[in-house]
Amino acid sequence: MAVVNKRIFDTDNALKGSFNGLFGKWQILTYASFVFAYAIIVGWIDRLHDYTLLEPSLIDCKSDNVTLVNISTIQRLSGRKISYYNESNFSVELPITYNLTYGETVISEFQVLCDLAAFVKVPRFSGYLGFILGSILLGYASDRGGRKMIILACIWTTGIMSIFQLVGHDFISYLFFQFFIGLFIGGIQASFLPAIIEMFPINFRSFYGVFFHTIVCIFQLILPLLAKSFKSWKLLQIFVTAPILLTAILQWFVYESIFWYLAHKEYDKAIRVLTKLAKRNGILFESKFKQAKDFLHAKHSKATQVDILPLLRLQDLDVLGKKYPQVDMAELQKQKSNSSKLRRFLNSLKGASYRSTNTIYRPFDFIYSPTLFVYVLILLGLWFTNGVTDSIESVKKTDNLDIYSHNSLSILTLMIASISAVGCALLKFGRRWMIFLAYLVIEVCLLGFLIASLNENKDQETLVTLNVLYYLCKYSVQFGYIFLMLITAELFPTSLRCTGLGLCFALKMIGSYIASPYLLNYTSTKAQMVYCLLTLFFGAMTLFLPETKTFPLPRSILQIEAMPTTIGKKLRSHKVKFACERRQTLENRKQYTPVADANRLVTNVSVNNSTHLTDAGNMSLNQNSNYSKHLINESNDEPHGVYDTVNSVHDIEQDDHNKYYYNHNESKKSSQLDQNTFMDRKLGKIVEVPSKNITRNNSSSDLQEQSKV
Template sequence: MNFDQILAAVGGFGKYQKILYVWICLPNVLLAFHMMVSIFSGATPPHLCQDSLDPEVHNGTFDYTPLILNSSAADSCSWSQKALRDNRSPPLQCVHGWVYSKDTFLSTTVTEWDLVCDSAHFNNVGSSIYMFGLLVGSLVFGSLADRYGRRFVMLLSIALQSVFGVAVAFAPNFIVYVILRFVVGSTVSGVIINAFVLGTEWTCTKRRMLAGIITDYAFGLGYMLIAGIAYLIRDWRKLQLAISAPGFLLIFYIWVVPKSARWLLANNRKDEAIALLRKAALVNGRVLPPTLQMEKCEIGSQRRHTALDLVRTPQMRKQAFILFYLWFVNVMVYYGLSLGVSRLGTNLYLTQLVFGLVEIPARSIVLFVLPLSRRLSQGGFLAIGGLACLCMLAVPADQQNVLTGLAMVGKFGITASFAIIYVYTAEIFPTVLRQTGMGVSSMFARIGGVLAPMINMVHNHSPNTPLVIFGAGPLLGAVLALMLPETADRPLPDTVEDVENWDTRSPTSASRCV
C-alpha cells in the first residue's frame, strides 16, 4: 500500500476533506483583500495645484470639484497664471500642495501623503515593495513549512497577517506604511502556499486538483468582494481595518485545522500520521486498514532536503526551471493586468467587479480540461492570455470598450493558467521537496509581481511596452509547458528518484508500505 492507496481507503475526498477545504478557503478570501486593496487605497483621484486656484477656494466656501475634474494632467502638476492666460510663459512648479476631488474617494494614501506628479512613482514603488514581501515570504515560510509542517506555518502566517494588517491602518507616514505592507505581503505567501499544499496532500489522486481550484474560487470571491467593500468604505484607513480585523476570527483554526499525514510520514512521525488517518476514516465513515498499525511506512529517505536538491539531478532541474518561469510569467501578467485596471478609463469599482467575475468561468473551465491533460491545459491558457495582450496593440486608445474586452480575455487566460500552475507544481515536485519547491516557485512568481507595477509605470512613457511584455512572456511559457511531464491520474512523487524515473516507475512505486 502506498500513501495514495491508504488515503483512498480512509476516504480520499470525503467529509473530512470537504471540511478541511472550508478551513483553507476562508483565509484565501482575506488574501484577495490584501492583494487588491491597493487599487482603491492607493488610487489617485483628480487633483489640482492649490496655487492655481482662486483665493476664495482656500476658505472652504467654494466648490472646486468642477475645476479639478476639468483640469488636464499638465495643470495638475504645474501651473502659471500667466501661462494659463496667454499660453506663453513656462509653467511653474506647484509649491503649496494639491487639492483632490472627493467625488470618488474620501481619502487614499495618495491624497494623504501627496503621492502625485514628481512623487507619483512612490505609489508604484510601494506596490513593488509589497510584492517583494511576497517573495521573501515564499522563501521563509516555504522552507519553514518543510521543517515544521504546513499547519504550523499557515497558522503563524494568519496571525502575523492580522496583526500587521491592522497596524497598516495606523501607519503615521508612508515609509512605515510600506514597511508594514511588506510584512503583510510576506504572510500572504505563507498562507497561500501552505493552505494549498495542505489540501493537496489530504486529497486522493483523482480529486487533488480541487485543492487548487476551490481555493482559487475563494480568492476570486475575495477579488469581487473588495470592490463592494471599497465602494462602501471610501477612507483608506477604515478600509484597511475592515479587511484585516476579520483575520482574528480565525483563531479557532488552532483546534480544527489538521496536520498533513503525508508530511508526518515523510518526517518519520508515523504514530501521529496513523492517528490522523484514523480520525479521517472515522469522519468519512470508513475503517482504517487494521494491518496498517503494524506496518513500517516510509516516504523516501529520512535525510533533510534543501532547495539545492531541486537542481542536483537532470530531470528535477529541467522541470524546476520551467516551473519557475511559468510561475514568474503567470504572476507578472496576472497582477500587471489586475493592477492596471484603472488605466482602462471605465468605472473602477465596476471594472474590478467584472475582473473578479471573469475568474469564475476561468476556474470553472479548468475543472473540465485539467483531468484530460495538465500540460496541454497549461500551455493553451498561457497562449490565450498572451495573444489577447498582443491583440490590444492593434486597438486605438479611444476604443475603451474593446480594450477592456481584450483585457478581460487576457485575464481569463492567465487566471485559468494561474489555477493550473498550483496543481501542476504540487504534482511534479516530490513530497520531500514539495513545500520547498512551492516556496522557490513562489519566489520567482513574486519577482514577476515586483516587476508588474514597474512595467505598468512604463506605460506613461511607452504605452505599448507593457502589452508587448505581457503578451510575449506567456507565449514563451506556453512552449516551455509542453516540455513538462503529464501528471494527470498519476500518484504524487514522494522522492527525487521518483521524479528522475518518472517514465519508468509504476503507479504504485511511491510511498510504499512494507
C-alpha cells in the same frame, strides 16, 4: 542498495480509509475553514492596495509665489506637513486641496502628493519585496517545520500586521508594516496548496486543488463594493481584517499533513492523524487500512534506531562509533578532523549529501537532478510569463467605467475562468494541455496588443477589439495560472514542495513588478515583443513536462525522475549508459566492491523463513538466496549514482508510486534487456530504504558475509 520484500504504505488507500463515499465530512469542514481563511488573506487583504492607494483625481498644491520651508523628504514622509513663510516670516502649513472621489485614502491622509507623488509606488514595491522573500523563506520553513504551523502563524500574523498598519501615524510606518504583510502573504501562498492537495486522494486532488480559486474570486468581487461603501481606508481595512478572528477554529480543525510526517519517517504520527479523522467521520480506520497497527508502532519497535543523518554530516561520530561498532567510521573520522560548519555548508551546496532516494532535501537539491532541474527551469519560465501577462495593462480604463466597475468586470472574468477550470478538473483533463492551450490564447492576445500599438489611428472598432482581447487574456492567464499552480505542487517532492512553489511565486511577482503599470511599467513595443517570444517558447515547453494527474504525490526525486516524459527518458538513458561504462571500467581494474564506505553501504538482506520486527511492524521476509543474489548484483549497477542506504530492514517504506510507473517481468534477465528497459525494470524492483535509521541487530560478521555475496 538494499533489496528486500516490501512493506507497503499506500498513501492513497490510507487517505481513502479515513472516510466513506465521495468525501469525508471532517475533511470538508477542514477544507472549508482553510479556504475561508485563505480567501480573506488573498482575496481581501492582499488586494487592498488597489483601493487604499488611489490618488485623488484633482490636486491643487498652491505652491506658486511662496517660499517653502526647507523640509527633507524623510521628514515629509514621517508626517511633517509642507509649509511656507508668510508675510510675517512665520512658518504656515501650505494648504493642499484635493477631491474625495475615492474617499480618504493612504495617499491623501499622509499627503503623498505634489512633489512626493513619485513615492506612491513605494508601498506596492514594499509589499512585492516582502512577498518574494516570504514565499521563498517561509516556503522552506513549511517544508522543514510542517504545513500547519507555518500557515496558521502566517494567517494570524498578517492580521496583526494589518492592525498595526492602522495605528501608524506616518507613511514610513505604513511602508514598514506593508512589507511584513507581503512577507506573510507570500508564506501563505507557498504553503496553502501543498497542504490542500495532501489532504485528499488522487481522484479528488484536482477538484479540491482548483475549486478554492472560485471562492477567492467571490471575495475579490465583494471587495470593490466594500471599497465604494467605505469612504475611509481605515474603516475598509478594519472590516476585511476582523474576520481573521474566526480563523482561530483552524487550530482545532486542521491537522498536520500526513505526507510531511511520512517524509520525516513519522509513521506513527501519520497513522494517529488518520485515525482521528476516521473516528470523527464515524469510521474505524484499522478496519479499512489493515497495516495501521504495524505502522502505528513503527517508532516503538524493539530494535534500537538512530538518525543516520548526523553520521553522514560528520556529527556525533564518537558516540555513534561506540554504540555501533559494526559501522566503519574511519573515513568519516578522518574527514571530521578537517571539518567545520562552514565546510559542511559548502559541501551541502556542492550536493555532497544529495541522493535521489532521499525524502528530506535541502532547498536547492533539485539542481543535482538533471531531470527535475529541467522541469524547474520550464516552470520558472511559465510562472514569470504568467506574472508579466497578468499585470500588463494594454487597455485604458474607459470614461464610462469607474475604477470599481472596471475591477469588478475584471474579477468577474477571473471567476468565469476559475469555474471553467473546476469543470475541466471534474472532467479529469490533464494539466499540460490546459496550460498549453491557455498560453496559446495568451500569445494570440499579446500579438493583437502589439499590432494595435503600432496602429496610431485607434477608431471605435479597434478599441472594442482591444477590450475583447484584454478580457480574453485575463481569462486565459487565470485559467493557466490555476493549472500551473497545481502541476507545480505535484512536481516537487514532499520536502521541497513548498520551497519550489514559493520560488515559482517569487518569479511571478518579479514578472508582475516588471510589467505592472504601477511599478516599472515596461510595456514598450520591444518589451511586448519579448513577452510574446517568452510566452510562445515556455508555452510550447509545457508539453515536455510530465502529466501528473494520475500520479501520487512524490516523496523523493527518484519518483519524479521515473515519470514518463521525453526528457526523463533521454536523461535516464544517459545515466544508465554512464553507469554501465563505469561499472565495466571498475570491473576491468578489479577495483569494484559492493561496499565502498559508510556513505555507500550496499547490502543484501537474506532471511529464510524468519520474522523481523521492523519499522512497519512484524514482517515476514521469505527470500530465495539465488533471487537475492540476482537482485544485489543488479543493484550494484547503480544507474542513479551513490545511494544512502543502510544494512537494515528497519524503517522500510514501500515506494507505492512504482505501481503507477512501471510493470516489470521478473522472469527476464537484465542481460536480455536494452538499457532503457533495464532502467525501467530496476525502478520497479528497488525499494527505497531511506538513509535515516540504522540498527545494531546486524553484527560486523553478518555485514562482511553480506558484502561477499
